[in-house]
Amino acid sequence: MSNISVYDELDQAIDQMLAAPESALASRESTVGELVELAADLRDLPRANFKSRLKLELEWEAAGRKVSTGDTDQQAVRGVAPVAGEILPSLFGKTWAGYPVRRINFALSLALHGVMAFLIGAGFLMVKSYAPQIDPRPVVTVRLEPYIVPTGTNPSNGGGSGGAAERIRASRGVAPPAAREQLTPPIILRNNAQPRLSAAVTVIAPPDLSLPRMREIGDPLSALTTPSNGAGVGGGIGEKAGGGVGGDGGPGRGPGSGGGCCGDVYSPGNGVSIPRAIYSPEPEFSDEARRSKYQGEVTLLATISADGRTRDLRVVRSLGMGLDEKAMEAVRTWRFDPAKKDGRPVAVQMNIIVSFHLF
Amino acid sequence: MNAVANLANLTSLNDERLLIQAAQSDPSRFAELYESNFNRVYAFVARRVKDREEAQDVTAEVFHQALRNLGRFQWRGVPFAAWLLRIAANALADRWQRAGREVPADTAELEAEAGPADVIEIERRAMLFQLVDRLPSDQRLVVIRRFVEQKSIREIAGELGRSEGAVKQLQFRALESLREQVRKSE
Numbered sequence: 025m026s027n028i029s030v031y032d033e034l035d036q037a038i039d040q041m042l043a044a045p046e047s048a049l050a051s052r053e054s055t056v057g058e059l060v061e062l063a064a065d066l067r068d069l070p071r072a073n074f075k076s077r078l079k080l081e082l083e084w085e086a087a088g089r090k091v092s093t094g095d096t097d098q099q100a101v102r103g104v105a106p107v108a109g110e111i112l113p114s115l116f117g118k119t120w121a122g123y124p125v126r127r128i129n130f131a132l133s134l135a136l137h138g139v140m141a142f143l144i145g146a147g148f149l150m151v152k153s154y155a156p157q158i159d160p161r162p163v164v165t166v167r168l169e170p171y172i173v174p175t176g177t178n179p180s181n182g183g184g185s186g187g188a189a190e191r192i193r194a195s196r197g198v199a200p201p202a203a204r205e206q207l208t209p210p211i212i213l214r215n216n217a218q219p220r221l222s223a224a225v226t227v228i229a230p231p232d233l234s235l236p237r238m239r240e241i242g243d244p245l246s247a248l249t250t251p252s253n254g255a256g257v258g259g260g261i262g263e264k265a266g267g268g269v270g271g272d273g274g275p276g277r278g279p280g281s282g283g284g285c286c287g288d289v290y291s292p293g294n295g296v297s298i299p300r301a302i303y304s305p306e307p308e309f310s311d312e313a314r315r316s317k318y319q320g321e322v323t324l325l326a327t328i329s330a331d332g333r334t335r336d337l338r339v340v341r342s343l344g345m346g347l348d349e350k351a352m353e354a355v356r357t358w359r360f361d362p363a364k365k366d367g368r369p370v371a372v373q374m375n376i377i378v379s380f381h382l383f
Numbered sequence: 384m385n386a387v388a389n390l391a392n393l394t395s396l397n398d399e400r401l402l403i404q405a406a407q408s409d410p411s412r413f414a415e416l417y418e419s420n421f422n423r424v425y426a427f428v429a430r431r432v433k434d435r436e437e438a439q440d441v442t443a444e445v446f447h448q449a450l451r452n453l454g455r456f457q458w459r460g461v462p463f464a465a466w467l468l469r470i471a472a473n474a475l476a477d478r479w480q481r482a483g484r485e486v487p488a489d490t491a492e493l494e495a496e497a498g499p500a501d502v503i504e505i506e507r508r509a510m511l512f513q514l515v516d517r518l519p520s521d522q523r524l525v526v527i528r529r530f531v532e533q534k535s536i537r538e539i540a541g542e543l544g545r546s547e548g549a550v551k552q553l554q555f556r557a558l559e560s561l562r563e564q565v566r567k568s569e
Binding site for chain 1 (some may be wrong): 414417438509526533535552555558565
């Protein structure tokens, strides 16, 4: 008989023995019979954890802990968890864990928790509370605005006047064309009708300024119609000197004096585009302003040249606390796609408003 | 040979007496008496009750009573197990009377007590139970599953993740090993 068949034979005999415990066992003479008889005795073995749990319970009792003989302890000995839940049974000396419960441990734990709760409470009472220090996060915003020339009290430039020392005032007419420079002052009554070298009469004024066209040139503000160059001197039309038209003297036209035109710096609008920043690092917040939580706006007047750089920076509206300098320091490094007029880059004056805010 | 056996028994009795005295002065030492007598008491009780749960209940009751009454125990040269078996017999008699068995108290006690033939059988089974604890862990596990929990070979194989043939082999080897050790001790 092979070993395999012995295993099967034994297993079948054990199955029969377990199924019918009262039936006659196999013959004791055979190996299987002896083993089955042994197996029959093993049916009475206690459960695996019974011995250790009972020993544990006896140790508790021997240690002086009162052990009740209630259902829960019986369940504990058998290794069965209680069906009805008790509230913290271990606090009252009962447990299903593998170690005894000592009430002194509970008392010590309670005392320690009490001390800790007292210390925590005392900490709240004794320590002065400070508002949380939040590091202000500076936010700097920048916007570009066309430069608006502030209204001043000084007389404006740009006017002109002239004349030929005549007895009557200059006659009415339209101002001659404007030009960047004047070669020939305007004149109503010409002494030499056929000059050898002729040149167009102009006044110094923005050349793109359009005015109504009239046949005769003259002083637009005059009411006289009798042709006259005016009582002024030095050529031109008007009562003063300087080769211009009307005003207080100079080669320009209108009120004022000195002629005014055509610097190389424009203001956006009227065909001049707004420059676009292509490199604009944000200004830093100054330490002083951050500490003082100081915020506001700095307005700078800047000329943005045709090459896209900023120049002639000037603070129009100051903020202080070092923020003006920080704003200028940053704006100096900016680069622009310059403003354009008729497709070519030109310099413009712009307001650059830098806002410093803390959140 | 008999002299040697008698000397061994005497030494064992003396050791037990010392253990009892130690436990009487320090109850925590009772655990040693428990360890040496548990299987004997359980085997005695298990032969007399109808199921395992009841056997465990009575065994627990016996040792609790023994611990509580240890101070009243008087050494008379009789093994401590005899005193425990007497407690067990009384506990069984009480249970039977409470359960309504129509037998006089004296008769119940006599039924519960162990006769000479019983003592040999109890010792044999106690030894068998003790030997199970010394089996290799996989064999002991199969024995517990098969005979205590009465599971089939297939169920055990599924729990242990082994083939049914392997479990049958473990079962065979465990029983054979137990038989050999019982023979040696006899």
